[in-house]
Amino acid sequence: MINFEYLRVSTPKAAIEALSRDNTSQWIAGGTNLIDLMKKGVMAPQKLIDISNLPLKEIKKEGNKVHIGAMALNSDVAENELIQREQPLLSLALAAGASQQLRNMATVGGNMMQRTRCPYFYNTDLPCNKRQPGSGCGALKGFNRMHAIFGASDKCIAVHPSDMCIALAALDAMVLVNGPKGDRRIPFTDFHRLPGDTPQKDNTLERGELIIGIEIPDNPYRKNVHYLKVRDRSSYAFALVSVAAAMDLEGGTIKDARLAMGGVAHKPWRLSEVETWLKGKSVSDAVFREAAQLAMRGAKAYGQNNFKLKLAPNAIVEALKAATQKT
Ligand SMILES: Cc1cc2nc3c(=O)[nH]c(=O)nc-3n(C[C@H](O)[C@H](O)[C@H](O)COP(=O)(O)OP(=O)(O)OC[C@H]3O[C@@H](n4cnc5c(N)ncnc54)[C@H](O)[C@@H]3O)c2cc1C
Numbered sequence: 001m002i003n004f005e006y007l008r009v010s011t012p013k014a015a016i017e018a019l020s021r022d023n024t025s026q027w028i029a030g031g032t033n034l035i036d037l038m039k040k041g042v043m044a045p046q047k048l049i050d051i052s053n054l055p056l057k058e059i060k061k062e063g064n065k066v067h068i069g070a071m072a073l074n075s076d077v078a079e080n081e082l083i084q085r086e087q088p089l090l091s092l093a094l095a096a097g098a099s100q101q102l103r104n105m106a107t108v109g110g111n112m113m114q115r116t117r118c119p120y121f122y123n124t125d126l127p128c129n130k131r132q133p134g135s136g137c138g139a140l141k142g143f144n145r146m147h148a149i150f151g152a153s154d155k156c157i158a159v160h161p162s163d164m165c166i167a168l169a170a171l172d173a174m175v176l177v178n179g180p181k182g183d184r185r186i187p188f189t190d191f192h193r194l195p196g197d198t199p200q201k202d203n204t205l206e207r208g209e210l211i212i213g214i215e216i217p218d219n220p221y222r223k224n225v226h227y228l229k230v231r232d233r234s235s236y237a238f239a240l241v242s243v244a245a246a247m248d249l250e251g252g253t254i255k256d257a258r259l260a261m262g263g264v265a266h267k268p269w270r271l272s273e274v275e276t277w278l279k280g281k282s283v284s285d286a287v288f289r290e291a292a293q294l295a296m297r298g299a300k301a302y303g304q305n306n307f308k309l310k311l312a313p314n315a316i317v318e319a320l321k322a323a324t325q326k327t
Helices: 012-021 035-040 074-079 081-086 088-095 109-115 164-170 270-276 285-295 308-325
Strands: 007-008 025-028 047-050 058-062 065-069 174-179 182-187 210-217 225-230 242-249 255-264
Touching: 007 182, 012 025, 012 047, 012 088, 012 174, 012 210, 012 270, 025 035, 035 225, 058 081, 065 081, 074 088, 074 109, 081 088, 088 164, 088 225, 088 242, 109 164, 164 255, 242 308, 255 270, 255 285, 255 308, 270 285, 285 308
Parallel strands: 007 047, 025 047
Antiparallel strands: 058 065, 065 210, 174 182, 174 210, 225 242, 242 255
């Protein structure tokens, strides 16, 4: 039996103050990740501050941006008419995540903050530098089928598990944060971090900083978009590899493109160099194959995940093809 106090707050200010008063406290939103972590003994907050009722659930157009509140539910965002019309890549990525029941509970802020699914992180009997810095990385020479092929370190080869975040990285979203020192805006691609020597830090948020919402600037990616998720079963499974692809096409020419991958790194893996390379090229399988080869530069596998070195470029080609074929 794990005992903890429970407190419900109704304003962001109260949420931030309550957390800063008590070092052993933790915010809880949908609870779909935090409760699992508490049951496994990975996290043991003594006080849960319920932020699920904060008035941060809006999904609206503000000038030339779409604003999504941090407490908006994953299912509400995926099924929202504005999102489906103006940001369909986000809708597709969200719909590929977890299961309908989980999406009905999970929030945007909680999805961004969810922890890795590395089995060494979840098993407190095994070494894991992310859970217990200095204990070692069991996955390096162990069970690493799900693990990173980009940007890993000898301290951690875990991957970031979210689908939603891969689309948000591709769409140049901005994270809106409120904290004890005031407001902050963090470009989405700078929000999550690579493990380096401090894999215990998943992102650049300071303790006490609350995600208020995200903004997505207008973009031309309303039709030729695709989110390809390769996984062990077609629902209720995390990505082995995923690709978020968005194309702005003029005839058979690529005016602009966005590309990001999931399941391959400690953060959503944006492929900016490939995007630049694709600009002005003609749509063809050969071009997509060359783009995929460029994307794989610097990739490194760890044994059980060697298959990702083939799977990832194939997934890029398939996602680009599927995006161009949308009519
Ligand atoms: C069986 C299963 C399968 C899943 N499959 C997938 C999948 O395929 N794809 C996928 O993307 N996800 C998947 N998930 C993960 C799921 O999407 C996350 O658990 C969910 O998004 C977390 O949101 P939450 O609101 O429940 O967060 P919570 O569990 O409530 O919170 C998670 C963490 O975020 C912090 N937090 C929450 N909101 C804020 C905020 N506004 N500001 C700062 N910190 C905050 C909390 O303090 C906590 O540390 C799966 C989960 C399960 C259990």
